[in-house]
Amino acid sequence: IRHRPRSEQLYEEAQRHIVGGVNSPSRSFKAVGGGAPVFMARGQGAYFWDVDGNRYIDYLAAYGPIILGHAHPHVTEAICKAAADGTLYGTPTAHENVFASMLKEAIPSLDKVRFVNSGTEAVMTTIRVARAYTGRDKIIKFAGCYHGHSDLVLVAAGSGPSTLGIPDSAGIPVSIAHEVITVPFNDLAALELALDRWGSETAAVMVEPIVGNFGMVMPEPGFLEGLCRMARAHGALVIYDEVITGFRFHFGAAQTFAGGGFPDFAAIEPDLTALGKIIGGGLPIGAYGGRRDIMERVAPLGPAYQAGTMAGNPASIRAGIACLKTLRQPGVYAKLDALASRLEAGLAEGARRHGVPLTINRIGGALSTHFCDHPIRSYEDAQRADGDRFARFFRLMLEQGICLAPSKYEAWFLTIAHTEADVDETIAAADRAFAAMAQA
Numbered sequence: 001i002r003h004r005p006r007s008e009q010l011y012e013e014a015q016r017h018i019v020g021g022v023n024s025p026s027r028s029f030k031a032v033g034g035g036a037p038v039f040m041a042r043g044q045g046a047y048f049w050d051v052d053g054n055r056y057i058d059y060l061a062a063y064g065p066i067i068l069g070h071a072h073p074h075v076t077e078a079i080c081k082a083a084a085d086g087t088l089y090g091t092p093t094a095h096e097n098v099f100a101s102m103l104k105e106a107i108p109s110l111d112k113v114r115f116v117n118s119g120t121e122a123v124m125t126t127i128r129v130a131r132a133y134t135g136r137d138k139i140i141k142f143a144g145c146y147h148g149h150s151d152l153v154l155v156a157a158g159s160g161p162s163t164l165g166i167p168d169s170a171g172i173p174v175s176i177a178h179e180v181i182t183v184p185f186n187d188l189a190a191l192e193l194a195l196d197r198w199g200s201e202t203a204a205v206m207v208e209p210i211v212g213n214f215g216m217v218m219p220e221p222g223f224l225e226g227l228c229r230m231a232r233a234h235g236a237l238v239i240y241d242e243v244i245t246g247f248r249f250h251f252g253a254a255q256t257f258a259g260g261g262f263p264d265f266a267a268i269e270p271d272l273t274a275l276g277k278i279i280g281g282g283l284p285i286g287a288y289g290g291r292r293d294i295m296e297r298v299a300p301l302g303p304a305y306q307a308g309t310m311a312g313n314p315a316s317i318r319a320g321i322a323c324l325k326t327l328r329q330p331g332v333y334a335k336l337d338a339l340a341s342r343l344e345a346g347l348a349e350g351a352r353r354h355g356v357p358l359t360i361n362r363i364g365g366a367l368s369t370h371f372c373d374h375p376i377r378s379y380e381d382a383q384r385a386d387g388d389r390f391a392r393f394f395r396l397m398l399e400q401g402i403c404l405a406p407s408k409y410e411a412w413f414l415t416i417a418h419t420e421a422d423v424d425e426t427i428a429a430a431d432r433a434f435a436a437m438a439q440a
């Protein structure tokens with residue numbers, strides 16, 4: 001058992017100054033039985049240490065960006081150099097050109113890009129640009145897909161809000177919610193109905209091409225292809241939110257996946273794409289881009305306004321370049337896949353041995369664990385998974401020094417810093433957790 005008196009003390013203090021004691025609600029332990037979240041002091045590779053000196057194997061990976069592990073030397077060096085050169089100029093830099101062309105090379109649908117500061121900003125702006133381009137107001141999205149906390153997409157929005165049991169958010173005008181139509185993921189018939197009714201008013205269909213916000217969920221064969229065909233038949237744009245999926249599974253995005261039994265991906269290209277997380281190497285970043293004629297509607301070329309004092313800041317850009325250069329090395333994604341595969345097999349075996357129902361979805365180095373015996377293909381499936389069991393598992397793992405996201409919807413992320421020994425330690429901890437759960 002790990003004692004965390006200092007975390008508890010810091011949480012007391014944090015609650016006096018910071019709303020809820022956390023700067024993002026997903027960091028709260030509200031969904032896993034409450035109490036003080038763990039205050040981390042330092043991260044190195046696959047581990048981090050809390051303020052009480054306890055070590056954890058990290059599968060949170062900061063909700064995705066830390067794919068190289070903590071304090072990777074290439075990223076640290078890039079950040080140090082950027083700091084020494086001055087952190088912000090408010091002018092263009094050569095680094096932005098280098099980074100933009102790296103992204104374009106990896107994701108060819110990005111004729112033109114813009115750098116912003118978060119995934120939220122990237123998505124929010126793709127919607128504005130789609131509206132400016134089409135002259136329409138409505139957006140169709142999929143239940144449980146989270147696209148950041150901007151008004152329009154915080155309707156039926158997956159992991160964050162659902163974890164807290166808030167379907168939407170207060171403070172969003174009803175008039176705005178009326179501009180959003182939500183349909184179930186992997187359900188082309190529902191999409192068709194929505195487009196038949198609202199297609200002529202729809203600016204864009206927004207989707208996580210591989211869902212990361214209610215588990216790791218693949219589109220069924222034909223789903224993305226059908227989505228694109230139907231959206232275009234109604235004159236609506238297709239926006240892929242690749243904030244989680246960008247550079248997650250290979251050097252590119254979900255949209256550049258070829259083969260692997262998912263011909264959809266290579267066959268179609270979205271009109272606009274939003275990126276974030278991994279591309280900043282752990283510093284704040286977002287990017288959006290797509291077809292030239294659409295992107296040229298953005299100021300200063302066009303009437304759709306988007307700006308940012310911090311946008312394209314040299315530290316984030318240089319950290320991002322270092323991160324992507326490291327990810328481009330041969331063998332990186334094969335290693336993530338092999339580690340996650342080992343983890344998946346061990347978890348599945350342990351759960352089976354102790355008779356704990358567990359559905360694991362794994363795609364490359366990311367996997368999700370739902371306590372249920374049905375497959376997870378939609379948000380509804382994920383909502384039906386047992387949250388109390390997850391909470392118990394989360395606590396049992398944390399006590400053994402394994403850190404997961406405190407939400408039954410979130411994925412586990414492997415990093416290139418994890419070793420087989422780390423994975424085996426995790427499997428052994430999970431085995432003890434399953435045994436305790438089976439006894440209860």
Ligand code: PMP
Binds near residue numbers: 063117241242277
């Ligand atoms: N889109 C997706 C698919 C995400 O998972 C997230 C964050 N979890 C966002 C957008 C928002 O990104 P950010 O938190 O950087 O604003």
